[in-house]
Amino acid sequence: MNIDKLMQSLEAKHSGEYEYLQAVREVLTTIEEEYNKHPEFEAAKIAERLVEPDRIFTFKVPWVDDRGEVQVNLGYRVQFNNAIGPYKGGLRFHSSVNLSILKFLGFEQIFKNALTTLPMGGAKGGSDFNPRGKSSAEVMRFCQAYMVELWRHIGPETDVPAGDIGVGAREVGYLYGMYRKLARENTGVLTGKNLEFGGSLIRPEATGFGGLYFVKQMLETAGMDIAGKTIAISGFGNVAWGAALKATEMGAKVVTISGPDGYVYDESGISGEKIDYMLELRASCNDVVQPYAERYNVPFYAGKRPWEVKVDIALPCATQNELNEVDAKLLIENGVICVGEISNMGCTPEAIESFLQHKVMYGPGKAVNAGGVATSGLEMTQNAMHISWTAEEVDDKLRQIMGAIHEQCVKYGREADGYINYMKGANIAGFLKVAKAMLAQGVL
Numbered sequence: 001m002n003i004d005k006l007m008q009s010l011e012a013k014h015s016g017e018y019e020y021l022q023a024v025r026e027v028l029t030t031i032e033e034e035y036n037k038h039p040e041f042e043a044a045k046i047a048e049r050l051v052e053p054d055r056i057f058t059f060k061v062p063w064v065d066d067r068g069e070v071q072v073n074l075g076y077r078v079q080f081n082n083a084i085g086p087y088k089g090g091l092r093f094h095s096s097v098n099l100s101i102l103k104f105l106g107f108e109q110i111f112k113n114a115l116t117t118l119p120m121g122g123a124k125g126g127s128d129f130n131p132r133g134k135s136s137a138e139v140m141r142f143c144q145a146y147m148v149e150l151w152r153h154i155g156p157e158t159d160v161p162a163g164d165i166g167v168g169a170r171e172v173g174y175l176y177g178m179y180r181k182l183a184r185e186n187t188g189v190l191t192g193k194n195l196e197f198g199g200s201l202i203r204p205e206a207t208g209f210g211g212l213y214f215v216k217q218m219l220e221t222a223g224m225d226i227a228g229k230t231i232a233i234s235g236f237g238n239v240a241w242g243a244a245l246k247a248t249e250m251g252a253k254v255v256t257i258s259g260p261d262g263y264v265y266d267e268s269g270i271s272g273e274k275i276d277y278m279l280e281l282r283a284s285c286n287d288v289v290q291p292y293a294e295r296y297n298v299p300f301y302a303g304k305r306p307w308e309v310k311v312d313i314a315l316p317c318a319t320q321n322e323l324n325e326v327d328a329k330l331l332i333e334n335g336v337i338c339v340g341e342i343s344n345m346g347c348t349p350e351a352i353e354s355f356l357q358h359k360v361m362y363g364p365g366k367a368v369n370a371g372g373v374a375t376s377g378l379e380m381t382q383n384a385m386h387i388s389w390t391a392e393e394v395d396d397k398l399r400q401i402m403g404a405i406h407e408q409c410v411k412y413g414r415e416a417d418g419y420i421n422y423m424k425g426a427n428i429a430g431f432l433k434v435a436k437a438m439l440a441q442g443v444l
Contacts, residue, residue, distance in 0.1 A: 001035050001047050002371065003028045010051060017100035019320060023107050023345060024051050026352075030427040034412075035315060038435075044443065046435045053080040053106060056099070059149040061127060063142045066135055077125035080106040080161055083437040085119030086157050088373065088380075090164030092126035093171065102126060104320070105164075105344055109373070111430030112366040113238030113435050115405045118377035123159055125150070131336015143174035151179050156187040156384070162376045163192035165319070168238070169204070173197075188383025191376035200379035201391040203372075206398060208242020208317070211342035213402040214402065215313065216250060218338055218361050227251030229337075232311040233270075234258045235318035236289050239342055239369070241278045243317055244270055258307035259289040263306040266298045284341050310334040310384065325350035332358050341365035352423065360417050367405050367426040374401045 057077045079087045102124045110122030131139050163172050172192045193199035216226045229252045232435040233240050235259040244254045253269040293300035307327035316323050328351035340363040355362040413425020
């Protein structure tokens with residue numbers, strides 16, 4: 001595989017799609033050695049076929065706001081690869097959504113889903129519509145208009161969307177309601193549903209829970225205990241909430257949360273009612289964390305990110321490329337021992353390189369945050385079997401899945417000096433499963 005030649009071709013065809021190109025380069029660079037051990041992969045042009053999505057749907061979404069004015073947004077669905085199962089990946093509703101971001105997310109989803117060992121392919125979708133500040137009636141009308149365009153292309157054995165940024169239980173409910181009306185069937189075609197119509201217990205917490213299960217195993221593999229460690233978390237939504245909840249349960253102390261306005265430093269630890277208050281903040285639609293500082297009389301740092309705080313563990317939980325090289329150097333100088341991406345591609349390539357050079361434990365998003373899609377897969381299973389598992393049963397299965405992912409990362413990521421390159425391990429493990437499936441099914 002000639003990575004430079006392949007990347008030059010992609011850059012020429014997809015100029016300006018920085019997030020997508022970044023994700024592809026990261027994967028290709030880490031799998032190159034393993035890929036070249038398999039001449040059958042090169043003969044079948046597996047890499048060239050894998051880096052391009054199977055198809056992309058782009059459509060306009062006209063809807064009427066509460067003032068009676070017509071609004072028009074763009075909608076997308078990127079179906080990337082379904083070699084090991086139906087397309088699976090979330091829908092993101094946010095003003096920042098564009099094709100590059102959705103392609104990067106869909107590409108990452110291929111390997112993340114493969115790592116779960118569940119039969120799910122990779123996809124992603126969404127719109128530049130932002131639910132924040134909109135009434136529930138406006139959100140409903142938008143979701144219904146979006147699904148009018150999407151429903152023909154999805155199904156329980158074809159493509160199963162889920163939630164993501166801007167798409168929670170409310171949005172999934174509106175989307176599912178319109179799908180059910182149009183398709184005239186009740187099937188598990190979306191995950192993240194309410195419990196009353198096919199949802200799974202602990203789904204809102206699952207990404208954060210799974211991330212902490214993975215980080216705990218990283219530390220244990222290095223002979224350490226998570227109990228007593230201090231943790232910096234970014235974000236304050238469902239992912240950060242689940243992470244803070246589980247970290248506290250494990251005996252660690254979470255000292256930061258953040259938003260677009262800055263970050264809060266709570267030296268005494270974010271636990272108990274403070275974690276509950278994160279959900280109140282999330283529901284307020286203000287998208288800021290300063291009220292937490294005012295309520296609990298703790299410092300707030302406007303316009304800054306939490307990575308300047310001295311902690312043992314850093315957990316990006318917000319969005320892509322939120323931790324850069326400068327942040328990484330600050331964390332390293334302050335003695336950080338572990339960084340786990342619970343957001344998708346939370347660290348820039350330069351930050352990752354700094355962590356690897358200094359032998360800091362670094363867990364990539366496709367492994368660390370796989371708990372969310374794993375639990376979505378468990379929701380699909382419950383829907384298909386027409387049953388509902390208890391929270392304990394779902395949580396136990398989630399632990400097992402995260403343990404299996406960690407085991408694969410260690411298997412393929414351990415280097416000669418004993419350091420575990422989790423990024424390399426995750427990419428190789430996920431890639432091999434998908435590549436072998438593609439090879440077995442012929443050129444499609």
